[in-house]
Amino acid sequence: MLEKLYQCIIIDHDYRLVLLAAVICAFSCFTAINLQQHTAGSQKQYRNRWLILTGIAAGIGVWATHFVAMLAYDAGSPKSYDLLPTLASILIAIILMGAGFAIYTNRENKLSLHVAAWVMGLGIGAMHYTGMSGLHIWGAFSYDMTWAISALIIGIIGCTGTLLCLERLRGVKGQVWAAVCLTLAICGLHFTAMTALTVTPDPTVSQTEGTVSDGVLLVAVTLATFMVLASALATGIVDKHLADRRTVEARRLRNLANAAMEGIVLLDGKGAVVDANHSFLGLCGRHLEPLRGMPFTVCFQRLEFDPDRRSAWFVNDAILIGANEKEIPTEIFFRPVQDRIGAQMVAIVRDIRERRAAEQQINFLAHHDSITGVANRAVFQKQLEHAVSKGSSGRHAPKKHALYFVDIDDFKELNARLGHAAGDAALKEVAERLKKVVGDQGLVARLSADQFCILHDGVEHNDDADTFALALKTALVAPFPVADKPVSLTASIGIAMHPNDAQDPEVLLLRAEIAMKRAKLEGRGKYCFFEPVIDEKLEERRALKQDLLQALGRHELYLQYQPQYHAHSRKLSGFEVLLRWRHPEKGLISPGEFIPMAEETGVINEISIWMMNEACRAAKTWPASLGLAVNMSPIQFEQDGLVEIIGRIVRRHGLTPDRLELEITESILIADEHRALRILKKLKEAGMRLAMDDFGTGYSSLSYLQTFPFDKIKIDRSFVMQMDDDSHSVGIVRGVIGLAHGLGIPVLAEGVETEAQLALLQDMGCDEVQGFLLGRPERIEDYADQITALEQHAEQTA
Missing domain, CATH: 3.30.450.20 (PAS domain)
Structure with a gap:
């Protein structure tokens, strides 16, 4: 078989024209590959133009190679060509080669590459056999199908190699190898297909009139080659077009630069x-x-x-x-x-x-309060240190200064009632009034949300400081509009004198604050000078705070339980758990004294968890009809995971959640209403009961009843204890019970101490009561008989 292929190429063809055909094929293949690379790198709107040029270059290259090789073919007799098959063959080559490159360029997967190779290989074969159909020789044609099919396979394999080179190799190396593979595909298919051809001389077969001679074909091939060169020229034209586009792009970039x-x-x-x-x-x-x-x-x-x-x-x-x-x-x-x-x-x-x-603004904010515009804490401390050091370093008597610590009374309630925007407006007004009184005699600074400090220079006597404090008080009390409502503010003012009260700036500030707290205890709108006795009392309070931090670990805290009863039957309904502290030296400490300390130090969270654990451990031994009421602190609502903590405690001791009643005061809702209501809803969804404690002592209890459905309302003892002598208190209690029942909420009255109070409450339809009349707070062991009797009664009833 190889001998036949050798004979076809070497003996049956003019090797000079074969070399020419190979050169034309290689040149046209490299041109087509180069154009395809331009196609792949071009924008989508120009891709079709490049594909057309690629198809023309590749198709003409295939066609020119074929017919130059045909000129080299010596069949032993004259030959000529039909015009139509000759023209058809070039169109087939251009269309199918262009289609193959298009499929490859727009490929979506690996299969597309092989489809493209088949289209290109079959295109070369179709061009060859279409061109051969127009060949006329004085003889009869016959084909060896083995060689014919082998020719197609060689063409497809060569085209596959071409596309794989383009896929895997980059730059000039990829172009060269792809052109080599395509050249081998075209030449290999042609000469293998020519090996399949056998021409049997037959004098009866003559050339048809109107056919193309070798000379005409030579001219055509020359023109075709010229067209290949023209395609390269077209590449330059397209490149020129792209250069114009780049000019446009440069103009666009300049426009972007101008827009910067x-x-x-x-x-x-x-x-x-x-x-x-x-x-x-x-x-x-x-x-x-x-x-x-x-x-x-x-x-x-x-x-x-x-x-x-x-x-x-x-x-x-x-x-x-x-x-x-x-x-x-x-x-x-x-x-x-x-x-x-x-x-x-x-x-x-x-x-x-x-x-x-912006930097100036930042610098201003670094030294001034962002809301009021007065000096901030950092600047005030520097000025105070400078004033104290300067006043203490002179040769003569130290220069005196008065330090005023100003705390706005009930500012948190103002914020809650009118909103933060109104609160900010009030702070601005306070700052302006303080600056107007101080003038150039001192410095005004805001230390925290509702606290200001004033450093007053050149104070000779306490009388001067007294007069100045009175001027501050008078300036603040004058009403002013906030949120279209008249507002009148008062302030508690503490005064410390330098150098009499302290020579250290931090101590001086602390003592002014101590004096302010003393003024606040005496009532709204007061001012007070620092006195050593005040410091002693606060020192005692600080020491008590430290003892409270260790009280839980020393087992000084314990629980008492006050019973709650159904109002009409006087039947035991549950217990309210109360926290007590027995100090080893001071004895019993009032809850009103140590509970605020626990909230200030944050130890209230740890104490509350202990308290709930101990109370639930006791309650699990009670009959299921008895409930357990536990007071909640506003600080607990700032704790993350509060609902999960309470849920775990209840489950640990085997209580059903509806036996636990959490008592909520209005202060919890005032602190952060949205957060508090969100936590309350989660607690209620967990099955726990919620009671509004001390109802009637605040200003917005009705709005909270509208916002959240409580399970119980507790009337504050201050109303119940005055019912014997005050008809207004009777009316308030009766109104609260009627309101609650209208909302479907049961009512418990606290502080019942006389039979007359109980009778009035029964007549009003009150649901539950608690107070000294029926039971004082005691250890749970003191109520063991009542609990046992209730349990026995429940068993007999069952």
Whole structure:
């Protein structure tokens, strides 16, 4: 078989024309591959144009190779060609080769590559056999199908190799190997197919009139080759078109540069202006043409440009001379550029006026309170330290200062009632009034949400400080509108004198605060001077706080239980658990004294968990009809995972959640209403009961009843205990019971101490009662008989 292939190529063909055909094939294949690479890298809107050029180059290359090789073929008799099959063959080559490259270029998966190779291989074969159908020789044609099919396989394999080279290799190397594979595919298919051909001389077969001779075909092939060269020329034309597009793109980039907020200036090696965007021209108030060629530094004050510098550098504070000689602070980034003719450096000019203003604002905020505009804590402490040190370092008697610690009374309630915006407006008004009184005689500062401090210079006597404090008090009490409502504020003021009360600034501030707390205890709108006895009492309180932190670990805390009864039957309904502290030295400490301390120190969370564990451990031994009421602190509602903690305690001791009743005071809701209501809903969803404690003592209890469905309302003892002598209290209690029953909420009255009070409550329809009349707070063991009797009664009833 190889002998037949050898005979076909070497003996039956003119080797010179065979080499020519191979050269034409290789040239056209490389051109087609190059065009395909342009196709792959072009934008989608231009891809079809490149595909057409690729198809033309590849198709003509295949066709020219075939017919040059046919000119080299010596069949032993004259030959000619039909025009139509000859023209059809070139169209088939162009269409199928173009289709193959299109499938490959737009491939979506690996199968597309093989489909493209089959289309291209079959295209070469179709062109060959279409061209052969137009060949006329004085003889009869016959084909060896083995060789014919082998030719198609060689063409498909060669095209597959071509596309795989394009897929896996990059650059010129990929183009060369792809062109080699395509050349082998075309030449291999042609000469293998020609080996399959056998021509049997037959004098009876003659050439048909109107056919193409070898000479005509030679001209046609020459034209075809020229068209291949023309396709390369077309590539240049397209490249020119792309260059135009790049010009358009450059114009677009310039427009983008003009749209930039920063000024952009291109400079030559000597620092002269080559080009500039609109932002820079607008900033300096100049036109581009007069500015071109001028030194960049003429637009600035005392700016130096280093022409020998080839790396990037930065100028932090450059003053640009703008229109009307306006001085504009800027910062400049210099960077080298390599891709612009005539430009070697780019300067990016940034207007920093807004940043300077922001920095000034930040500097102001660093030293002043953001809401009121007075000095903040940091500035006040520095001024206080300076005043104390300066007053203590003179040769003569130390210069005296008065320090006023001002705390706005009931400011949290004002915030809750009118909103934070109104609260801020009130603070601004307070600050303005304080500054007006102080004038240039001192410094006003805001230390915290509702606390101000005033450092008053040149105070000779306590009488002067007294007069000044009275002026402050008078200035604050005058009403002013907030949120379209008249507001009148009072303040508790503490006064400490330097150097009499303290010579250390921190101690002086602390003692002014101590005096303020003493004034607050005496009532609203008071002022008080520091006295050592006040400090002693506060020291005792601080010591008691420290003891409270260790009280739980020392087992000094214990629980008492006050029974609750059904009002009409006097049947035991449950217990309210109460916390007690027996101090080892001071004895029993009132809950009203140590509970606020526990909340201030945060130990209330740890104590509350212990308290609930102990109470639930006791309650699990009671009959199921008895409930357990536990008071909740506002601090607990700031604790993350409160609902999960309570749930775990209840489950640990085997209680059903509905036996646990959590008593909520209005202060919990005032602190953070949205967070509190969200937690209350989760507790209720967990099955626990919720009671509104001390109902009627606040100002917004009715709104909370509307917002959240409580399971019980507890009337505060202050109303119940006055029912014997005060008809107004009777009316309030009766109204609360009627309101609650109208909402479907049961009522418990606290502080029942007389039979007359109980009778009145029974007559009003009160549901439950508790108080000294029926049972005092005791240890749970003291009520063991009542619990046992209730349990036995329940068993007998069952």
